[in-house]
Amino acid sequence: MFSSAQFDWSLGGPLGGPSLLETAAAVNAKVNAPNEPFIWFLQTFITLFVIMNVVLLTMAYQTWAERKVIAFCQLRYGPKRTGPSGLLQPIADAVKMLTKEFIVPQEADRFVFFIAPLLGFVPAVAAFAIVPWGDANTEGLFGDWIRPVVANLNIGILYMLALSSVGVYGIVMAGYSSGNKYSMLGSLRSSAQVVSYELTLGLSLMGVLIQAGSLNLNDIVLQQKATIWYFIPQFVGFVCYFVSGIAETNRNPFDLPEAESELVAGFHLEYSGMSFGLFYLAEYINMNAIAVVAATLFFGGWAAPASFLEFIPGPLWLFAKFAFFLFLYYWIRSTLPRFRYDQLMGLVWKVIFPIVLANLVITAVVKIVGIQLGWWA
Amino acid sequence: MALEQLVFLVFALLAIVTSLGLVIFKDPVHCALSLVFAFANIAGVYILLGAEFIAAIQVLVYSGAILVLFLFVMMLLQVRPGPSLNRLRFFQSGFGPVLGVAFLVEVVLVVLTSGFVLNGGNITKPNNTQAAKMQAGVEYSVSVNVIQAAGPLTIQGKADGIQPNTVGHTAALGKELYSTYLFPFEVASIILLIAAIGAIVIARRSLVSDEEEDHPKRRGISLGSVPAQGSLQAFEVERQTSQSQRRKEAKKRTVILKK
Numbered sequence: 001m002f003s004s005a006q007f008d009w010s011l012g013g014p015l016g017g018p019s020l021l022e023t024a025a026a027v028n029a030k031v032n033a034p035n036e037p038f039i040w041f042l043q044t045f046i047t048l049f050v051i052m053n054v055v056l057l058t059m060a061y062q063t064w065a066e067r068k069v070i071a072f073c074q075l076r077y078g079p080k081r082t083g084p085s086g087l088l089q090p091i092a093d094a095v096k097m098l099t100k101e102f103i104v105p106q107e108a109d110r111f112v113f114f115i116a117p118l119l120g121f122v123p124a125v126a127a128f129a130i131v132p133w134g135d136a137n138t139e140g141l142f143g144d145w146i147r148p149v150v151a152n153l154n155i156g157i158l159y160m161l162a163l164s165s166v167g168v169y170g171i172v173m174a175g176y177s178s179g180n181k182y183s184m185l186g187s188l189r190s191s192a193q194v195v196s197y198e199l200t201l202g203l204s205l206m207g208v209l210i211q212a213g214s215l216n217l218n219d220i221v222l223q224q225k226a227t228i229w230y231f232i233p234q235f236v237g238f239v240c241y242f243v244s245g246i247a248e249t250n251r252n253p254f255d256l257p258e259a260e261s262e263l264v265a266g267f268h269l270e271y272s273g274m275s276f277g278l279f280y281l282a283e284y285i286n287m288n289a290i291a292v293v294a295a296t297l298f299f300g301g302w303a304a305p306a307s308f309l310e311f312i313p314g315p316l317w318l319f320a321k322f323a324f325f326l327f328l329y330y331w332i333r334s335t336l337p338r339f340r341y342d343q344l345m346g347l348v349w350k351v352i353f354p355i356v357l358a359n360l361v362i363t364a365v366v367k368i369v370g371i372q373l374g375w376w377a
Numbered sequence: 378m379a380l381e382q383l384v385f386l387v388f389a390l391l392a393i394v395t396s397l398g399l400v401i402f403k404d405p406v407h408c409a410l411s412l413v414f415a416f417a418n419i420a421g422v423y424i425l426l427g428a429e430f431i432a433a434i435q436v437l438v439y440s441g442a443i444l445v446l447f448l449f450v451m452m453l454l455q456v457r458p459g460p461s462l463n464r465l466r467f468f469q470s471g472f473g474p475v476l477g478v479a480f481l482v483e484v485v486l487v488v489l490t491s492g493f494v495l496n497g498g499n500i501t502k503p504n505n506t507q508a509a510k511m512q513a514g515v516e517y518s519v520s521v522n523v524i525q526a527a528g529p530l531t532i533q534g535k536a537d538g539i540q541p542n543t544v545g546h547t548a549a550l551g552k553e554l555y556s557t558y559l560f561p562f563e564v565a566s567i568i569l570l571i572a573a574i575g576a577i578v579i580a581r582r583s584l585v586s587d588e589e590e591d592h593p594k595r596r597g598i599s600l601g602s603v604p605a606q607g608s609l610q611a612f613e614v615e616r617q618t619s620q621s622q623r624r625k626e627a628k629k630r631t632v633i634l635k636k
Binding site for chain 1: 404406407410413417429430432433434436437440441444445447448547
C-alpha cells in the first residue's frame, strides 16, 4: 500500500536466504517507490490528477462521438452548431448542467437523495486506478512523475468486480429516495438486472484468470504480450463479458431501468442540475471502465499487436482498443431494440450463465491437461 | 509510521460510527446503507493487514448480499417509518442489548488474552510495518512452504519483465483452501448448495399437473376451452357468449311474439 521507505527491509526473511520480502524489496526499490514518502505521495497525486482529467475529458468527448456515430447510423448530421462540427457541444452541456438549479422533491429522503449520485460516481471513477497504460514494472513518464498505473494491485480483477457490485447502490438509492413510483420501478429493475449480470460478468473473466494465473492486470497484459491476445482462446468468455458489461452499465439494448418510453427515465427522474450530471457521468464512465477492461484483459491492453508496431507508445494502443469498444457500444445502441424484461432475465440465467460455466470448466481442464502433457508454456 | 496509524484510525472510527448507525437509524433503508459503509471500512482494515483478497471478497460478496437485503426491505416492509425503540417487542428490547454486551465482552476477552491478533495485539504500534505484518502473516496463517510453492504459480516467469512482486496471498490462500482445508470447504459448499436448492423448491411455480386439477390452463393466452381469467380472450369469449345468449333470448322473444 505505502511507500517502501517505511519498510525495514534489512529484516531477515523468515525463510533464511533470499526471502520473499527481500525480492519484493528489490523490485519495489527499483521501480514502484522512491525513497521519500513525500515524493511518492506527490507522484501519486500527479498521476491521479492526470488520469482523472483524461477520464473526464474522454467522457465529455465520448458523448459527442456517440451523437455523431448515432447520427451517422440514422442518416443525420448530429451536433454541428456549437463550434466546428459541434466540438464545443460537450463543454456547452457541462456549463448547462452546472448552472441549472438543484431541486429536491418534497417526498424525497433528503440525505440519501444527496449522496446517491456520489455513490454512483465514485466507484465508476475508482475503476480506472488499476488500469495500466504502460508496463507497470517500468518507469513512467517524466522520471516516473506520471506512473503507468495508479495502483498495481495484485487483486486487480476482484477490485474491478467489487467496484461494479458497489456501483449499483447509487442507482438503487436514487430510485428509493426520490419518492417517485417510476424511479422506484427503475431502481428495482436495475438491481435485479445488475445482480444477475454481475455473476456472469465475473465468471466470464475467470477463464482469463485461469489462463494468466494472476489477478494483476499488468501481469495479464504481459502474459498476452508474450503469448497471444486472450480474445482468441477466450472468445466465448469475451462475448459473454461484453454482453454482461452492456447489461451491467444499463445501456441499450438492456436499458430497462431508464426506459424513456416506459419509466420517463427511471431512477434519475427527479434529479436535476449537476446531481443529474453526476449520474450521467457515472453511466458513461462505467461504460468506459467496461470497455477499457475488455481492452486490457482480452485485447492486450497497452501491448502492440506485433513487435514491429512497438514504436507507437502503449497509451495510444490502449486508447485505440478502447475507442473500438466504445464504437461497438454506439453501434449496438443504434442497431438493436430494447429487450423485454423476461427476455433479459432469460438471457442471463438460461443462456449466458451455462455458457460461462462451461467455459470456465473447459479452460481449467485444458490448462491442467496441458500442464501434464507439457503443452502449456 | 504515523500515516498507517492515521489511516487505520479513520477506517476504524468510520466502521464504528456506521455500525452504530446500523443499530440506531429508524429507517431500515438507512440501516442497510450504513451496513454497506461499515463493511467497506472493515475491508479497508483488511487491506491494512495485508489481506487484499479478503478485502475484495468482503466488498464483493457482502455488498451484493446487502443489496438483496435492501430489496427485501423495500418489498416486504412498509418502506418509510420503521419501529421506534419503545414499540419493540420485549425480546428485541430486553434480550438484544444483553446479547450484544455479552458478545462484546467475548471479543474483548479474546483480544486481550490470546495471541490471536497479529503483532502482539496492537495493530497501531509503530513497528507494525508492512514487512513485520507480512512476516507475522506468513507465520500465522500460511506455512512458509506454501508461499514458496505458490510463488512460481503466480509468477509464471516465462514472459519477460514479470517481476516477483505479484506474489500475493491469493494464490497461497487458494492452495491451502483446496488442499489442507478441502473437507471443510466441500462441506460448506454442500450446505450452500442445499440452501440454494431449498430456495428454488420453495420459490418455484407450481407444476402444470398440479394446476390442472382445479384451474385448467390458468396462465397466459389460452388455446383451450376456458381462457385465462381477465385476459383479452376471456373478454372476447364472454362477449360472444353474451351475444349468443342475447340472440337466443331475442329468438325466444320473437317466437313468443309470433305465438
